[in-house]
Amino acid sequence: MNILSRWLKQYRRTPALQGNKTESEPAKAIPDGATLVITHAELSSRHGTGALLLKLLRHEPSLAVFHSKDFFKTHDINVPAFHVVHSGNQLQSGRRSVESLLVHKQIRRILCVPFYEDEVQTALTAQACTGAPLALYVMDDQNVHVHEIPDEPLGRLIQQANICVAISPALCAAYQEKYRRRFWLAPPTADPDLFVPADYRFQEKVPPRGILVGNLWSSHTLGRFRETIRRSGLQIDWCGNAGKPFIQLDPDELSKEGIFLRSHLPEPSLIELARAADFAVIPAGTLEGSDTHEWLARASLPSRIVYLMATANVPMIVMGHPETAAARFVTDLGLGTVCDYTAESFQVAVSRVTDPPVSAKIRQRAASLSPTFSTKELATWLWESMQRGQAVDNRFEQLLA
Numbered sequence: 001m002n003i004l005s006r007w008l009k010q011y012r013r014t015p016a017l018q019g020n021k022t023e024s025e026p027a028k029a030i031p032d033g034a035t036l037v038i039t040h041a042e043l044s045s046r047h048g049t050g051a052l053l054l055k056l057l058r059h060e061p062s063l064a065v066f067h068s069k070d071f072f073k074t075h076d077i078n079v080p081a082f083h084v085v086h087s088g089n090q091l092q093s094g095r096r097s098v099e100s101l102l103v104h105k106q107i108r109r110i111l112c113v114p115f116y117e118d119e120v121q122t123a124l125t126a127q128a129c130t131g132a133p134l135a136l137y138v139m140d141d142q143n144v145h146v147h148e149i150p151d152e153p154l155g156r157l158i159q160q161a162n163i164c165v166a167i168s169p170a171l172c173a174a175y176q177e178k179y180r181r182r183f184w185l186a187p188p189t190a191d192p193d194l195f196v197p198a199d200y201r202f203q204e205k206v207p208p209r210g211i212l213v214g215n216l217w218s219s220h221t222l223g224r225f226r227e228t229i230r231r232s233g234l235q236i237d238w239c240g241n242a243g244k245p246f247i248q249l250d251p252d253e254l255s256k257e258g259i260f261l262r263s264h265l266p267e268p269s270l271i272e273l274a275r276a277a278d279f280a281v282i283p284a285g286t287l288e289g290s291d292t293h294e295w296l297a298r299a300s301l302p303s304r305i306v307y308l309m310a311t312a313n314v315p316m317i318v319m320g321h322p323e324t325a326a327a328r329f330v331t332d333l334g335l336g337t338v339c340d341y342t343a344e345s346f347q348v349a350v351s352r353v354t355d356p357p358v359s360a361k362i363r364q365r366a367a368s369l370s371p372t373f374s375t376k377e378l379a380t381w382l383w384e385s386m387q388r389g390q391a392v393d394n395r396f397e398q399l400l401a
Contacts, residue, residue, distance in 0.1 A: 028079070028080035029080060030064040030080050030101060030102070030105055030107075031062050031064070031080075032105060032106040033061075033062050033106055033107075033108050034062040034063055034064045034080075034105075034107060034108060035057070035060045035062065035063050035064070035107075035108050035109050035110075035111065036064050036065075036066065036107050036109070036110045036111070036126060036130075036132070037053065037057065037063065037064070037065045037066070037110075037111050037113070038065075038066045038067075038110065038111070038112040038113070038114075038119050038122050038123050038126065039053060039065070039066075039067050039112075039113045039114075039115070039119060040067060040068050040069055040113075040114070040115035040116055040118070040119055041067055041068075041069050041071050041072070041115075042065075042067055042069075042070070042071060042072050042073075042074060042075045042076075042081070043057075043065055043067075043075045043076060043077050043079075043081070044071075044072045044074065044075060044076050045076050046071075046072055046240075047071070047215065048139075048214060048215070048302060048303045048304065049113060049115070049139055049140070049303075050076070051303060051307075052139070052188055052189070052303045053113065054076060054077060055189065055190065055191050055375040056189070056375055056378060056379055056382075057077075057111075057379070058191070058375070059376070059379065062108070063077070063079045063080075064079060064080045064081070064082075065079055065080070065081040065082070066081075066082050066084045066098070066101075066119075066122050066126070067081065067082075067083060067084070068083070068084060068085055068086075068087075068115075068116055068118035068119055068122070069083075069116075070083055082097075082101060084097055084098060084118065084122050085118055086117065086118045086121040086122065087116075087117070087118055094118070094121060094122070094125075095121070095125050098122055098125040098126055098129065099125065099129055102126060102129040102130055103129070105129075105130065106130075107126070107130040107132040108132065109132050109133050109134070109135070109383065109386065110123060110126055110127060110130070110132050110133070110134040110135070111134075111135050111137060111382075112134060112135070112136050112137065112157070112161075113137045113138075113139055114136075114138070114142065114149060114154070114157075115139075115140055115142055115148070116142070116148055116149065117148070117149050117150060117153060120149055120153045120154055120157050121153060123136075123157055124153065124156060124157055124160070127160060133162040133386055133387065134157075134160065134161050134162055134386075135161065135162060135163050135164075135165065135382060135383075135385075135386045136157060136158060136161040136163070136164045136165070137165050137166070137167075137186065137382075138164070138165070138166040138167065138171055138175060138183070139166075139167045139300065140167075140299075140300045141171055141174065141298075141299045141300065143175075143178075144174045144175065144178055144299075145174075145298065145299065154179075155179060158175075158179050158181050159181065162386045162387075162389055163184065163382075163385050163386045163388075163389060163390065163391075164181055164182065164183045164184070165183060165184045165185070165186035165382065165385075165391075166183045166184075166185065166186065167185075167186060167187055167188060167300060167301050168185075168187065168299055168300060168301040168325045168329075169185060169325075169328075169400055170298065170299040170325050170328075171183070171299045171300065171325075172184070172185050174299060182390070184385065184390070184391040184396075184397075185396040185397050185400065186378060186381075186382060186396065187301060187306065187329075187373065187396055187400070188301060188302070188303035188305065188306040188307070188373070189306060189373045189374060189375040189377070189378045190306050190307050190309075190310035190311055190370070190373055190374070190375060191311075191374075191375050191376075192310075192370075192371070192374040192375070192376055192377075194267075194271060194310070194311045195310050195311065195367075195370050195371075196275065196310070196311065196312060196313045196366075196367060196370070198367075200275065200313075202275070202276075202313075202359075202363060203276075204278055204354065204356065204359070205276075205278055207234065207235075208234070208278035208279060208350055208354045209234070209235050209236070209237070209277060209278055210234065210235070210236045210237070210277055210278060210279045210280060210281050210317075210350070211236065211237045211238075211239060211273060211274055211277035211279075211280050211281070211308075211314070212236055212237070212238045212239070212240075212259075212280070212281045212282075212283070213239050213240055213270070213274065213280065213304045213307065213308060214239075214240045214302065214304040215240060216247070216283055217247075218285075219247065221283050221284075221285065222247065222283075224283075224286075224319075224341040225281075225283045225319065225341070226254070226257055226259065227341070228319065228341050228342065228343055228346050229257055229258050229259055229346075230257040230258060231342075231343035232258070232343040232346050232347050232350075233258065233343075234258060234346075234347070234350060235258045235259075235260065236258060236259050236260070236281060237260050237262050237273060237277070238254070238259055238260065238261050238262060239262045239263075239265050239270050239273060239274075240263065249261065271311050271312065274308055274311060274312035274314055275311075275312045275313075275314070277312065277314050278314075278315075278350075278354045278359070279314060279315050279316065279317055279336075279350060279353050279354055280308045280312070280314045280315070280316045280317070280336075281316075281317050281319060282302060282304065282305060282316055282317065282318045282319065282326050282330070283319045283320065284302075284318050284319060284320030284321070284324040284325075284326045284327060285298065285320050285321060285324055286320050286321050286340070286341065287320075287321040287323060287324065288321075298323075298324060298325065299325055300325055301325045301326060301329055302326055305326060305329060305330065305335075306373050309335055309366045309369065309370065309373070310366070310370040310373055313362075313363040313364075313366035313367050313370075314363070314366070315335070315336045315353035315354070315358070315359055315362040315363070316330050316335050316336035316337075316353075317336055317337055317338070317339055317346070317349045317350065317353060318330050318331075318336065318337075318338045318339075319338075319339055319340070319341055319346070320338070320340070320341070321338075322338045329400070332400065333365070333369060333399075333400075334361075334362065334365045335362060335365060335366055335369075336353055336362060337349050337352055337353055369399075372395065372396075372399060381393075381395070
C-alpha cells in the first residue's frame with residue numbers, strides 16, 4: 001500500500017456533509033446562478049488539481065464547491081464549499097445532502113473533475129436536481145488503468161455530460177476507446193498575467209542549478225530522485241509543499257543530498273526562482289511495474305510542466321520513461337529532454353539543456369507556445385464547447401498531434 005492510500009484511511013468515517021466553516025460560522029449558502037465545481041479535494045494550490053482549477057475558475061462571478069476529501073482543511077478561495085461523501089453506507093445520505101443543498105437553486109453549469117466514485121455520484125445527483133449543463137474533465141485516470149471509479153456510474157456520467165475533456169492525449173485515447181464517446185483534449189494552462197515578460201534576460205549559472213516544483217506522491221519515485229541528485233553532485237531547489245502532508249521530509253537531510261526545500265513560497269518568489277533556474281526537473285514514472293503510481297505517469301500530464309513553461313520558459317528534464325505523458329509533452333514540443341534515474345544520465349541531460357544555444361532555443365520555443373496555454377483562453381473555450389456539445393475548435397489536438 002502506498003503512502004497516499006495509507007494516509008486516506010482516516011477519512012473513511014467522515015460525515016456525509018460538512019460546510020466550509022469554523023465552529024462559530026455557518027456555512028455559506030449556494031447562490032443562484034453559480035458554477036458548481038465537483039472535485040475530490042479542496043481548491044488549494046497545495047495540489048496540482050486544486051492549483052489548476054483555481055486558475056481556470058478565477059474569473060467566475062459566482063462559484064460553489066462540492067469536495068469528497070478534507071486534506072488541507074481550507075480552500076484558497078472564499079466560496080461556499082461542502083464536504084460531500086457517498087462512500088460505503090453513506091450513498092443515500094450523500095444523495096440527500098446534495099439534494100438539500102441544491103433544492104430550488106438555479107445552477108448555471110457544473111464542472112466535474114472526478115478522482116473517486118464520490119465525485120461521480122455527486123455529479124449525477126446534482127445534474128438530476130438542477131438540469132444544468134455538465135462538463136466532465138478527466139485529469140487523472142481512475143477507471144481504465146486503475147479501478148477506483150466503477151464503470152457503471154462513470155459510464156452514466158459520460159453519457160449524460162454535455163462535453164467530455166481530458167488533460168492528456170493518452171487519457172483522451174483511453175477513455176474514447178473504452179466508452180465510445182469523444183473526449184477532447186484540454187491540457188493544463190497557466191495564468192497569462194504571469195507569463196515571462198518580453199524583455200526578460202536569463203543569466204546562466206556555473207555550475208547550473210535546477211528547480212523542482214510540486215509534489216512527489218510516490219515514495220519509490222522520491223527515493224530514486226534523491227539518489228540521482230545526490231550522486232550527480234548538482235543542486236536542486238524544491239518548491240511547493242514538498243510532499244506534505246503525505247510524506248514527511250527532513251530538510252537538513254535533503255540539503256546534504258543537494259536538495260533544498262523552499263516550501264510555501266509566495267508565487268512572485270516562486271516565479272523569480274524558476275526564472276533564475278538553469279533547468280527544471282520533472283520526476284516521472286519508469287513504467288517498469290515497480291511504481292505504485294505508474295498509472296499517473298502513463299496518462300496524466302502534470303500541470304507544473306505548463307506552469308514552468310509559461311511563467312519561466314525554463315528548459316525541462318523529465319526523469320523516467322520516454323513514453324510517460326510528461327516526457328511525450330516535453331519532447332514533442334521541444335521543451336527539453338528525458339533521462340533515467342541515474343546520475344550519469346541526469347548529468348548528460350543537464351549538459352544538453354544548459355548548453356547556451358540549446359537553452360536559448362528552448363526558452364524561445366516556450367515563450368512562443370505560452371499564449372496557446374492561457375488559462376483565460378481555456379475557460380472561454382471550455383464553456384463555449386460545453387454549450388455546443390463539442391469543442392469549438394481543435395487548437396490543442398493540432399498542437400499535440
